[in-house]
Amino acid sequence: MRSCPDLSQVPQTVQKLKSEDHTARVWNAANGQLVTTLQGHTGSVQSAVFSPDGQRIVTASQDDTARVIRMVTLSEIADLLAK
Secondary structure, eight states: OOOOOOGGGSOSOEEEEOBTTSOEEEEETTTOOEEEEEOOOSSOEEEEEEOTTSSEEEEEETTSEEEEEETTTTEEEEEEEOO
8 A cells, every 4th residue: 555645745746647657756956855656547647737736637648648736645537548
């Protein structure tokens, strides 16, 4: 079971990087520390974006899927497949 990040310690602005290893990493923009690594894609992650309230992140991958993750629990809300 993955541990949930303590979002109370993370500034509103965080960086997210695309990744060739099929993960999306969320970094604290203020201090450069890794907040969490999101897994589940089977292709390279090409983009990631936070919801306006910062509670969800959507990652898009070369595996033709987009995943919606609830950041507080790191639970997947949706796994969308491109047609």
